[in-house]
Amino acid sequence: MRHAHRVEIVRASEAELMARLPEGTLMQRAAAGLAATCARLLTGRRGRVYGSRVVVLAGSGDNGGDALYAGAALARRGARVTAVLLAPERVHAGGLAAVRSARGRVVVERETGLAEFSRADLVLDGIVGIGGRGGLRAGARSYAEAARRGVVVAVDLPSGVDADTGEVPGAALRADVTVCFGTYKPGLLVDPGASYAGAVQLVGIGLELPPPDVTALQHADVAALLPVPDVESDKYRRGVVGVAAGSATYPGAAVLAVAGALRGGAGAVRYVGTAAEEVVRRFPETLVTEGGPHGAGRVQAWVVGPGGGEGARQTLAEALASDVPVLVDADGLTELGRLGPGALAGRTAPTLLTPHTGEAARLLAGADGTAPPAAADLAAARLATARRLAAAYRATVLLKGSTTVIADPGGAVRVNPTGTSWLATAGSGDVLAGLAGSLLAAGLPALDAASVAAYLHGLAGRHAAGEPGAPVTASWVAEALPVVWRGVREG
Numbered sequence: 387m388r389h390a391h392r393v394e395i396v397r398a399s400e401a402e403l404m405a406r407l408p409e410g411t412l413m414q415r416a417a418a419g420l421a422a423t424c425a426r427l428l429t430g431r432r433g434r435v436y437g438s439r440v441v442v443l444a445g446s447g448d449n450g451g452d453a454l455y456a457g458a459a460l461a462r463r464g465a466r467v468t469a470v471l472l473a474p475e476r477v478h479a480g481g482l483a484a485v486r487s488a489r490g491r492v493v494v495e496r497e498t499g500l501a502e503f504s505r506a507d508l509v510l511d512g513i514v515g516i517g518g519r520g521g522l523r524a525g526a527r528s529y530a531e532a533a534r535r536g537v538v539v540a541v542d543l544p545s546g547v548d549a550d551t552g553e554v555p556g557a558a559l560r561a562d563v564t565v566c567f568g569t570y571k572p573g574l575l576v577d578p579g580a581s582y583a584g585a586v587q588l589v590g591i592g593l594e595l596p597p598p599d600v601t602a603l604q605h606a607d608v609a610a611l612l613p614v615p616d617v618e619s620d621k622y623r624r625g626v627v628g629v630a631a632g633s634a635t636y637p638g639a640a641v642l643a644v645a646g647a648l649r650g651g652a653g654a655v656r657y658v659g660t661a662a663e664e665v666v667r668r669f670p671e672t673l674v675t676e677g678g679p680h681g682a683g684r685v686q687a688w689v690v691g692p693g694g695g696e697g698a699r700q701t702l703a704e705a706l707a708s709d710v711p712v713l714v715d716a717d718g719l720t721e722l723g724r725l726g727p728g729a730l731a732g733r734t735a736p737t738l739l740t741p742h743t744g745e746a747a748r749l750l751a752g753a754d755g756t757a758p759p760a761a762a763d764l765a766a767a768r769l770a771t772a773r774r775l776a777a778a779y780r781a782t783v784l785l786k787g788s789t790t791v792i793a794d795p796g797g798a799v800r801v802n803p804t805g806t807s808w809l810a811t812a813g814s815g816d817v818l819a820g821l822a823g824s825l826l827a828a829g830l831p832a833l834d835a836a837s838v839a840a841y842l843h844g845l846a847g848r849h850a851a852g853e854p855g856a857p858v859t860a861s862w863v864a865e866a867l868p869v870v871w872r873g874v875r876e877g
């Protein structure tokens with residue numbers, strides 16, 4: 387599991403540790419890890435560190451200090467290091483002295499700096515780290531916009547990315563690799579910030595940290611959560627997932643939700659709705675029941691809403707009246723937005739909402755009676771949006787899109803690392819809903835069901851798209867689920 391902590395917590399942990407260590411120890415640890423990564427990258431790119439061109443962009447804080455000390459270490463190994471000082475009067479004095487004594491060059495003129503930047507083998511972005519506020523300032527912005535040839539390594543965080551939220555309020559430097567210190571920062575795991583970070587490497591500096599603000603599952607975590615039948619299992623004990631989806635206008639949504647549900651670990655899938663014929667033709671293993679969720683017999687979790695059309699309100703009401711977990715998606719969310727959080731007030735079992743940002747906007751409007759916020763604003767602030775919705779509806783929320791974010795009303799937040807934009811194809815959300823519902827029926831808590839589903843769905847999208855990638859359909863994503871499920875169990 388990857389753990390991320392917000393800046394306030396990082397600073398408190400650093401202060402606590404620094405008080406017990408000789409001055410500068412943490413920065414030396416950080417710089418040593420950073421230099422080691424840079425040396426590996428240069429060796430991979432040029433065969434050796436000696437003779438390579440390295441540019442250190444150094445801002446006015448300790449982030450610049452880390453970068454300068456790492457630059458000095460590379461210079462001692464024979465790299466031709468140029469330190470570009472963005473604020474010469476406030477540069478980290480120790481770091482600058484280290485570069486000078488390692489015979490590095492120091493420049494302060496912007497034009498010279500930009501020219502160096504564009505012919506470097508490696509650029510160290512030490513403009514600003516966790517102390518950054520707002521978009522990059524003018525002096526730094528020109529570097530973010532400059533063409534580049536070499537590898538860009540961000541120090542702790544790509545400059546211009548908000549560490550706590552992943553928001554990018556203005557220009558930011560795009561890195562190939564980010565070397566972060568002590569813990570991941572939420573902004574490294576959540577788009578748009580994550581898309582600036584490249585591959586993220588963590589360098590331990592000995593911090594003792596409290597529980598994380600944000601986590602991201604990895605293969606081993608998912609493998610441990612996957613429901614696997616044992617000798618005692620029968621189809622009912624494995625869980626029955628009810629799918630109330632599809633309509634005359636959208637029968638395909640029912641087929642796709644069932645496709646996801648059949649691959650999600652429940653022992654059986656029960657379908658209710660008007661698309662029974664299409665569902666059974668495609669998946670004869672589906673149990674079909676007449677009427678709505680109310681009279682459908684025993685299920686351990688409901689999925690309501692995909693392609694629900696006109697009947698979504700009644701279906702939603704019947705599912706919410708049950709005492710089993712309910713996943714609400716698509717048209718079900720539109721209805722829930724009209725009803726507001728009060729519609730969930732009487733529920734005794736978990737509710738999982740799976741909006742994209744457009745549906746999230748309607749849900750938020752339903753929660754406070756205001757006009758729906760712009761979906762683009764919600765997408766730019768994904769962590770805050772998911773948290774707000776979870777708090778307003780007292781439900782677990784899976785916010786879809788570029789970096790799917792899952793928030794529990796209790797405050798836990800997970801981000802999904804496996805997504806791919808190839809998944810932005812009609813019906814792939816229906817597959818996800820069925821899959822997550824199946825995991826709920828198999829007994830996973832809502833946070834786990836949602837994050838495991840997002841993880842597998844993302845992997846399935848990648849698997850279906852292949853390398854370097856080609857368009858996929860939602861059906862192929864569903865078909866790829868067993869392969870990626872096995873892959874996760876194999877580690």
Ligand SMILES: NC(=O)C1=CN([C@@H]2O[C@H](COP(=O)(O)OP(=O)(O)OC[C@H]3O[C@@H](n4cnc5c(N)ncnc54)[C@H](OP(=O)(O)O)[C@@H]3O)[C@@H](O)[C@H]2O)[C@@H](O)CC1
Binds near residue numbers: 452543591
């Ligand atoms: N603490 C520790 O023990 C350890 C910390 N470590 C390292 O320290 C980093 C944190 O260092 P930090 O606190 O000095 O802040 P930092 O990120 O350098 O930025 C502050 C400077 O940037 C400026 N600035 C602000 N916003 C800006 C903008 N938008 N655009 C441009 N400039 C902007 C701001 O200017 P001011 O607002 O003061 O005018 C201020 O001068 C951390 O990320 C890690 O790398 C590691 O060595 C491990 C041990």
Ligand SMILES: Nc1ncnc2c1ncn2[C@@H]1O[C@H](COP(=O)(O)OP(=O)(O)O)[C@@H](O)[C@H]1O
Binds near residue numbers: 807808813818
């Ligand atoms: N840019 C993107 N990057 C990664 N995943 C995306 C992106 N855009 C959409 N997705 C994913 O694609 C799926 C689309 O779901 P949804 O919007 O409900 O579509 P539909 O209603 O057609 O099924 C979601 O899993 C979402 O997270």
Ligand SMILES: [K+]
Binds near residue numbers: 511513540541542543
């Ligand atoms: K940086």
